[in-house]
Amino acid sequence: MKIVRIHREGRTIILSFVLMILLMHIPIYMYAPLFVFIATLVIMAAMLAFVTYFFRNPVRVLDMDDPHLMVAPADGRVVVVEPVMENEYFHEERLQVSIFMSPFNVHANWYPIEGDVLESSHQKGRHRGAWLPKSSTENERSLVVIKTPFNAIIALRQVAGAMARRIVTYAKQGDKAKRNEHLGFIKFGSRVDLYLPLNTEMLVGCGDHVRGNETLIARLIPEGKNK
Numbered sequence: 001m002k003i004v005r006i007h008r009e010g011r012t013i014i015l016s017f018v019l020m021i022l023l024m025h026i027p028i029y030m031y032a033p034l035f036v037f038i039a040t041l042v043i044m045a046a047m048l049a050f051v052t053y054f055f056r057n058p059v060r061v062l063d064m065d066d067p068h069l070m071v072a073p074a075d076g077r078v079v080v081v082e083p084v085m086e087n088e089y090f091h092e093e094r095l096q097v098s099i100f101m102s103p104f105n106v107h108a109n110w111y112p113i114e115g116d117v118l119e120s121s122h123q124k125g126r127h128r129g130a131w132l133p134k135s136s137t138e139n140e141r142s143l144v145v146i147k148t149p150f151n152a153i154i155a156l157r158q159v160a161g162a163m164a165r166r167i168v169t170y171a172k173q174g175d176k177a178k179r180n181e182h183l184g185f186i187k188f189g190s191r192v193d194l195y196l197p198l199n200t201e202m203l204v205g206c207g208d209h210v211r212g213n214e215t216l217i218a219r220l221i222p223e224g225k226n227k
Helices: 008-031 034-054
Strands: 069-071 076-087 092-101 108-110 117-125 143-146 153-160 168-169 182-187 190-196 216-219
Touching: 008 034, 076 190, 117 168, 143 168, 143 182, 153 168, 153 182
Parallel strands: none
Antiparallel strands: 069 216, 076 092, 092 190, 108 182, 117 143, 143 153, 153 190, 168 182
């Protein structure tokens, strides 16, 4: 039997939810009709099952030697692959790759490539639908910038959505970005944006579904070389 691992970001929430169910159902059991007790218990159990499912933490280990390959930092669907003007860090045109995460996706975020964390910052903002184009620049978000061993610089932006009210970023300036490690977690519906060099070779396209730390999404081209 496969054991479901729970992400550390969800343990307190799940325990609090269980305690709430217990405390709420003591008076219901004592004073309400039996069918009311059973009905509310079933509803609460279904909600608990969903919350537990949301905070699942699958073990995914990627063994890869090519340092130029990038892995998906999150589960979800690719909704954007296009050149954009990135004005928060690079102030130049970059290739944006966006992955939309529904509430049913795993919400842990992995490092997409190895290197040094040059910057990690957080900005408050709105909580519009994460699928909307302006969510990348108007919603609450965190930015993580990574410099690879071959001097390519990429940025990853965790973006809160309409349901997501908390972005957790473990990556800190000066850290080493390592494969198979989490850089953060976004609670309840969101997206992750990548900002890559324009000559990046894409391995996925819009509409593709990807799995964090499993799906290869791009190859960074060493400086001075073309595809």
